[in-house]
Amino acid sequence: MIIDAKNLVLGRLASVAAKQALLGNNVDIVNCEQAVVSGSRENVFTKYKRKRNLGGPVKGPFISRRPELFVKRVIRGMLPYKQYKGRKAFEGVKCYIGIPEKFMNHKLETLEANLDNLSTSKYITVQELCRHLGSKK
Secondary structure (H helix, E strand, O other), rough: OOOOOOOOHHHHHHHHHHHHHHOOEEEEEHHHHHHEEOOHHHHHHHHHHHHHHOOOOOOOOOOOHHHHHHHHHHHHHHOOOOHHHHHHHHEEEEEOOOOOHHHOOOOOOOOOOEEEHHOOEEEEEEEEHHHHHHOOO
């Protein structure tokens, strides 16, 4: 299953990807940086800044600043990754920035949970969020 994350709500995308992974399907997510997080910019920034500053360099939580790893971490949160079936499902999830060459000629799936169905006009892309958290890209 290849999912195009462009203009998809991150939580809804992650829940669908986690369910498919638990069913045994390999899930590839492209355009991870263009997924959106709903909420006002200030609230989203504050939430993830606070979460990133918890702990220390050795003790988590570890919030990635790279968009593809950020999305993969959200998906991991929806899997029972401490159990065997969750670890096995998480191995089948791959996230990419943009569309890699090997997926150029494949049919990309989109979900119903896109920006058109979002009840608010307040959102931020994962790329903007990661850039605010300190990403160099």
